[in-house]
Amino acid sequence: MYIDLIFCDELQKRFKAPGDFAVAYVIAHEVGHHVQKLLGIHDQLMSLHSRLGERDFNKYLVRFELQADYFAGVWAHYVKRMNLLEEGDLEEAFNAASAVGDDRIQKSTRGYVVPDSFTHGTSEQRKGWFDKGFRSGNMKEGDTFSARNL
Numbered sequence: 001m002y003i004d005l006i007f008c009d010e011l012q013k014r015f016k017a018p019g020d021f022a023v024a025y026v027i028a029h030e031v032g033h034h035v036q037k038l039l040g041i042h043d044q045l046m047s048l049h050s051r052l053g054e055r056d057f058n059k060y061l062v063r064f065e066l067q068a069d070y071f072a073g074v075w076a077h078y079v080k081r082m083n084l085l086e087e088g089d090l091e092e093a094f095n096a097a098s099a100v101g102d103d104r105i106q107k108s109t110r111g112y113v114v115p116d117s118f119t120h121g122t123s124e125q126r127k128g129w130f131d132k133g134f135r136s137g138n139m140k141e142g143d144t145f146s147a148r149n150l
């Protein structure tokens, strides 16, 4: 796995999401993508890419990204179970998940929001799916593709 260390720096300064657990959330999200690869979910998503237009594909991409957030939450659930969660850690992760929401990023960079172009989900969705994974600790409850009213 490759982690862009510049992004870790940006997370703190530009996105105002400091803390070791903010970075841990990002790493866990990326590991989540690796799990999706192992489960064949990534390949399924890619097979849609050639068949769908960008706008429709983005809807699946958002669900794919939110699933990685969910898996990151599942990981955090076990960190807590092992008594390794320090005070403020969870808040750092929630803050980071919100900070990298498409709506928030678009608003700060373009000044307006274009939902059809979302690729990762809103701040609310990212934080929400991380939280769901954290509360449940069960990988099987992370089917963001079947979830209604995302």
Ligand SMILES: [Zn+2]
Binding pocket: 029, 033, 065, 068
């Ligand atoms: Zn991702």
